[in-house]
Amino acid sequence: MKKNRILFTSLLLLLFANYSCEKEELQPETTPLSSEILKNVNPVFLEHDLSVYKIKPIWDSFITFDNRDAVEVNFTLDNKVNIPTSENRKVLGRQRLLLSIINGKINETIIEYIPSDNFTGKMKDINIRNLKSKHFDGRIIFRNANSSLKTTWLLTNGKIVAKGNNKKPKKPKNATAYRWVGYTYEVCTPYYNYISAGNSEPILVYSHMHCEEYSSSYWVDDNQEENPTPVNDPYDCTVNPSAPWCQDGGGGGVPIDPPVDECANAENVFDSSFGQSMDEDISSSIELNDGFYRKVKYTRHIYSGYGMNLYSVEYGVHKKTENHWEWESITHDYVYPVIDNSLFVVTHTVNSVSAVITNPNTARIAINYNVKAVLECFGIVAKTKEENHNNLSVKSPVLEGD
Numbered sequence: 323m324k325k326n327r328i329l330f331t332s333l334l335l336l337l338f339a340n341y342s343c344e345k346e347e348l349q350p351e352t353t354p355l356s357s358e359i360l361k362n363v364n365p366v367f368l369e370h371d372l373s374v375y376k377i378k379p380i381w382d383s384f385i386t387f388d389n390r391d392a393v394e395v396n397f398t399l400d401n402k403v404n405i406p407t408s409e410n411r412k413v414l415g416r417q418r419l420l421l422s423i424i425n426g427k428i429n430e431t432i433i434e435y436i437p438s439d440n441f442t443g444k445m446k447d448i449n450i451r452n453l454k455s456k457h458f459d460g461r462i463i464f465r466n467a468n469s470s471l472k473t474t475w476l477l478t479n480g481k482i483v484a485k486g487n488n489k490k491p492k493k494p495k496n497a498t499a500y501r502w503v504g505y506t507y508e509v510c511t512p513y514y515n516y517i518s519a520g521n522s523e524p525i526l527v528y529s530h531m532h533c534e535e536y537s538s539s540y541w542v543d544d545n546q547e548e549n550p551t552p553v554n555d556p557y558d559c560t561v562n563p564s565a566p567w568c569q570d571g572g573g574g575g576v577p578i579d580p581p582v583d584e585c586a587n588a589e590n591v592f593d594s595s596f597g598q599s600m601d602e603d604i605s606s607s608i609e610l611n612d613g614f615y616r617k618v619k620y621t622r623h624i625y626s627g628y629g630m631n632l633y634s635v636e637y638g639v640h641k642k643t644e645n646h647w648e649w650e651s652i653t654h655d656y657v658y659p660v661i662d663n664s665l666f667v668v669t670h671t672v673n674s675v676s677a678v679i680t681n682p683n684t685a686r687i688a689i690n691y692n693v694k695a696v697l698e699c700f701g702i703v704a705k706t707k708e709e710n711h712n713n714l715s716v717k718s719p720v721l722e723g724d
Contacts, residue, residue: 355381364390367421370428375467376400377430379419385449392422392566394433394449404529405514406436408460411528413437414514415460416445419467422566430467436460436511450567454480461509464557473557474509474536486536508535588665592697592705595666597627599711604633606721615650616640618721624713625670628695629663632670636677636687640719647719648682657691667696673710682719689713 355368359381372379376399383396396403397419406415420431435448437460448458462475476484510533559568602623610617618638625632635655640647654677659670676688690712697705 359384362386362390363393364423366423366428367393370421372430372467375430377419377467379421385451387451387566391564392420394418394420394566402515406434407512407514408437408439408441409510409512410439411512413439413441414445416448418449420450420566424565432465432467434461434463434511436463453477453567456480461511463509463511472534472536475557488534488536508533588697589704591665592695592707595628595695597625597630597693597695597709597711599713600624600626601713601715608721614642616647620717622715624657624689624715625691625693625711627693627709628666628668628707629661630668630670630693630695631660631662632691632693633658633660634687634689634713638685638717638719643682647721647724649679649685649719652677652679652685652687652717654687654689657689665697667698669694685717685719687713687715687717 359368363381363384363386368381378398378401380396380398385394386392387394395418396416404417406417407413408415415434415436417432417434420429420433422429422431433450435445435458437443437445437458441459443456443458448456450462452458453462457480458477459479460477462477463472464474465472472488474486474488475482476486510531512531513529515527515529557565557567559565600623604621604623605619606621607619608616609619616639618640620636620638622634622636623631624634634657636652637655638652639650641650654675657670657672659668661668671692671694673690673692674688675690677685679685690710693709693711695707695709696703
């Protein structure tokens with residue numbers, strides 16, 4: 323039992339050391355509102371009662387938009403601050419409250435900004451208006467404070483690549499004339515909470531992992547498959563272009579194609595793609611030459627496929643014998659990729675290398691390697707291909723100009 327208490331205390335200290343510098347404002351307002359808040363925030367929001375939802379805005383964190391009809395703030399829910407994180411739990415997200423006036427009524431929207439594992443921007447700078455300009459990468463989850471229905475946007479570099487909701491649409495009347503088409507994906511989000519004991523500094527501790535299934539879906543009339551009608555997105559900028567997330571180049575301004583079609587197109591490209599081993603000399607550069615010995619760097623193109631090219635680098639040493647050059651040694655250094663595609667995840671593994679001199683005028687470099695290409699469609703692996711290749715190059719110590 324004592325050992326368990328020590329481990330738990332160590333965990334708390336570790337979490338505090340890692341995350342305390344990321345802590346945002348935690349306590350709701352307990353002092354009179356500042357003149358800056360009173361000047362910039364619409365008073366109808368300051369007076370709006372959110373107690374029925376157990377929500378308390380933290381007004382010092384306010385962000386306003388092009389007009390006074392919207393404001394975004396940090397908040398506590400039932401006196402807690404819920405903090406989502408990326409899947410590997412290393413990048414903290416944030417949860418914010420957006421109050422907006424739509425058709426004369428205050429709308430309360432809880433927004434979760436969930437970064438991807440690779441997002442390197444400053445999360446404290448992210449708000450619903452600057453997703454595109456800040457190149458946000460990850461997920462945005464919307465829900466009204468009085469509803470469990472959630473809408474999720476998947477974003478890559480500030481651009482929406484998929485939308486979905488966690489409630490499948492009901493079958494329309496005369497269902498025999500329709501069929502439901504959708505691309506389903508699961509969203510799992512780790513959550514943390516700040517806790518405090520007495521007067522101690524709040525510490526960030528892991529709370530739980532929450533998973534939901536989202537369906538980016540639409541109905542198709544069997545007689546009109548080429549013109550499907552998408553399920554209504556309540557956050558679509560074509561419906562309400564004055565919404566805060568549609569201002570200043572926000573991520574919601576560009577409609578997307580149905581993900582099923584995008585996945586099908588990507589699969590067609592993937593199926594028709596292939597890789598091949600190559601042996602193309604790119605460059606041979608002399609790095610050292612004292613007249614008796616010279617060191618030469620060789621760069622070769624050894625593979626092309628799936629939007630990836632592999633290059634091999636070798637170093638050879640030539641020695642001067644009478645009036646010509648002969649091989650002294652040959653050494654393989656490394657293989658590096660150049661990737662130029664946005665559809666596939668392509669990786670390589672070098673299994674074995676042999677670099678030998680067979681005679682004074684011939685060197686042989688043999689490389690065995692694997693290439694793995696993965697097609698991911700909205701975060702889910704759709705298809706995988708793996709290839710094994712052998713590359714053989716026979717090289718002379720003679721360079722251009724010898």
